[in-house]
Amino acid sequence: MPAGSAPVILPSRGGIAGALSDIFWRRPKLLLFLMLTPPLLWLGIVYLGSLFALLLQSFFSIDDFSGLINREFTLKTYGELLRPANFDIIVRTVTMAACVTLASAVVAFPIGYFAARYARGKWKALFYLGIMLPLWSSYLVKIYAWKLILAKEGILTWLFAKLHLSWLLDAWLSLPYVGGNSLSVSFTGTFIVFVYVWLPFMILPIQAALERVPGNLVEASSDLGATPGQTFRNVLFPLALPGIVAGSIFTFSLTLGDYIIPQIIGTSRLFIGQAVYAQQGTAGNIPLAAAFTVVPVVIMGIYLWAAKRMGAFDAL
């Protein structure tokens, strides 16, 4: 709306509504201010205020003897993150997040590719809902479903037995780091559930990126003599890469911060989210919990900066 361009020709309107309407027309900035104040107050006070309070507490420390919080500026709490027990948690979580991101990209790519380039009409709608319904269906129900599937007496064990592959499952479970008593108490189980729960977040940006690739680029590539494989490697994949990076922002960030999945399906070894939860809850060590939450924020900050340089935000 061009502000204040033409002189007012009509006489001013009657009534409060009319007068207000005229004021807003003459002073669009006032309207903008009124529109922005409520959401900004809410987000600024409730959200940024809380985040700031959290950040502040990470510079406090806890008194080892009394268990009381010592409100003096110190970096001691951050130092504690580097203790082997705590540092292991960070390494474990980041490794898991990286594995989950890679696996989701591999599983998601064919779905996004098919939905973007081959699905038409009814199939397009079907694919859309087929991705959307799992994305929006209850997070806990999805985890619960996997608890049923991965249980020792559950469907997966049964399936392996029917296929006479129980030895394979047992061999996998007896492996040192990824194995365990049953799939539901192993890192393998945690990994599968993470991939499952975050998969739609990876599919959608890949699909969006591929849909923006003009069809004639692919045709030009094959006209110039490229095999389908070469076209994929040299044309499609580089153009889909920003989409993959955009999706990986979600899978990576969500895995870093989750504390429910490893608690329900996994071993007793902690992830960052669980450490935060334990520190603020039973241990009552809010400063250490706050310092732990700063870790994923910093990692995501670096990640987002790198992703922005790769142009991933255009694919969101």
Add this chain to the structure above:
Amino acid sequence: MRSDRHQSAPLGLKIAAAAGLLFLHLPILLIFVYAFTMEEKSYQWPPPGLTTQWLAVAWNRPDVWSALGLSVKVAAVSTAIAMVLGTLCAAAVSQTKFFGREVISLLVILPIALPGIITGIALRSAFSLAEIPFSFWTIILGHATFCVVVVYNNAVARFRRTSGSLIEASMDLGADGFQTFRYVILPNIGTALLAGGMLAFALSFDEVIVTTFTAGQQQTLPIWMLEELVRPRQRPVTNVVAMVVVLVTFLPILAAYYLTRDGDQVAGSGK
């Protein structure tokens, strides 16, 4: 336009895409089978027999009903707040250009971009610093904050498609600002708002990570389920509740899809 020569996908791609979709859907379908299993002590497969008795048992559980009631109330109030704040923000950001616009859209998206546990513990520590006791409203504070982004995304997409000349035409024809809003803007963005509201409702109804930090002793339905997941006590009732939750969340998603499917940006593509 895409060429017709490439209509059919390679077989390998078809199989990989189909397998991926099955991977996404089979676990949810499994919930429906387990809701009717006769086994009550373990997650045994195949179920020894099927029964509908657990539906009746779950129906008569007061704790499930009160958790469900709290969840619905929280979701309704948070959605209402989020719709007001999200629409205002979207209108301001899309209709005008001003300094700091980018910062505002970043601020709106932040609560959902950062891991939920950060929002949760930030609110929790803020409540304890300010000595606010846990209540219905502390849950609302958290939920409304991350619901704003869903409404905002939907409204911004629709505002972008709504031509500014429509508003100018309305003004030229003598309508004042409020009439323009009532008769021109609102009908144009109505379905997008409704879709955004439904998605916000679904998001709030299902939220557990932030809620565990802001609820205190209160039980929403997801918190009830979480306790059952950590310490299974009544598996058959949990199975039935899980099935009901799946059905209840599917309805608003389908509705949101049908409300916005003719646009270029369909609702729900970002959670």
